[in-house]
Amino acid sequence: MSDNPIDVGTVELLARLNGLKIPDEDMEPLSAALSAHLASSARIRERFGAMADEPPLEFDARWE
Secondary structure, three states, rough: OOOOOOHHHHEEEEEEEOOOOOOOOHHHHHHHHHHHHHHHHHHHHHHHHHHHHOOOOOOHHHHH
């Protein structure tokens, strides 16, 4: 598997499917950013398992 699982072609396809126009010079940085986000999410799931995907049980505005 590539170090960058989300390539420029994937970004172009996602943009087209969502009706977005992304400048060519932004494609490579966006591809890298999305890949980094995907890798970060995978590391969190590896470390915490299913608990990483569960929403908080309650919200307390004082925590903000």
